Amino acid sequence: EAGVTQFPSHSVIEKGQTVTLRCDPISGHDNLYWYRRVMGKEIKFLLHFVKESKQDESGMPNNRFLAERTGGTYSTLKVQPAELEDSGVYFCASSLLDRGRYNEQFFGPGTRLTVL
Amino acid sequence: QQQVKQSPQSLIVQKGGIPIINCAYENTAFDYFPWYQQFPGKGPALLIAIRPDVSEKKEGRFTISFNKSAKQFSLHIMDSQPGDSATYFCAVWGSNYKLTFGKGTLLTVNP
Numbered sequence: 019e020a021g022v023t024q025f026p027s028h029s030v031i032e033k034g035q036t037v038t039l040r041c042d043p044i045s046g047h048d049n050l051y052w053y054r055r056v057m058g059k060e061i062k063f064l065l066h067f068v069k070e071s072k073q074d075e076s077g078m079p080n081n082r083f084l085a086e087r088t089g090g091t092y093s094t095l096k097v098q099p100a101e102l103e104d105s106g107v108y109f110c111a112s113s114l115l116d117r118g119r120y121n122e123q124f125f126g127p128g129t130r131l132t133v134l
Numbered sequence: 135q136q137q138v139k140q141s142p143q144s145l146i147v148q149k150g151g152i153p154i155i156n157c158a159y160e161n162t163a164f165d166y167f168p169w170y171q172q173f174p175g176k177g178p179a180l181l182i183a184i185r186p187d188v189s190e191k192k193e194g195r196f197t198i199s200f201n202k203s204a205k206q207f208s209l210h211i212m213d214s215q216p217g218d219s220a221t222y223f224c225a226v227w228g229s230n231y232k233l234t235f236g237k238g239t240l241l242t243v244n245p
Binding site for chain 1: 138140165166168170175176177178179180183223227230231232233234235236237238
């Protein structure tokens with residue numbers, strides 16, 4: 019069974035440009051999460067989808083970040099316009115939906131974003 | 135405010151040594167404590183996890199020790215191998231359905 023996939027693996031853009039990251043979760047996983055790790059810091063939660071609905075977007079840094087999950091399948095995270103501090107590795111994770119208990123979150127390999 | 139404090143930041147041991155990584159948390163509402171292992175170019179992968187109703191959990195060479203009253207938990211790797219060289223993250227999970235991670239520990243096991 020395929021794991022969580024992310025595209026692209028690397029992206030180098032200039033400040034002010036737009037970048038869109040894509041995540042394909044494991045089939046059947048209704049929970050989808052986005053996390054970000056800035057160099058040397060912790061992996062920080064950005065937002066959580068349950069199917070196509072945003073369950074929690076409390077970790078989104080500001081309104082330059084827009085996440086969508088079309089039809090409850092793949093998700094995109096758009097950064098527009100990108101700033102230097104947006105550089106980092108963006109991870110996507112997915113898990114089964116079972117309210118009230120922890121289900122293992124499976125992580126993708128991440129997208130390394132560099133804003134120059 | 136960092137909710138999970140992880141130490142050390144990096145750790146170097148010889149093959150066969152027993153590296154220990156520590157984490158402390160603040161919020162008592164958490165009820166699941168996983169450790170993730172990450173190799174270069176890969177995403178974090180669940181290694182071992184513990185619930186707060188037990189004080190220790192062992193899976194192969196990996197052991198979690200949990201101290202609920204001190205709000206601390208640690209990862210021990212017995213008979214460490216060069217293949218264990220990776221970044222290790224502790225995390226906490228609660229009813230808000232999201233993982234909160236520590237900053238990570240870069241472990242190097244020398245041959």
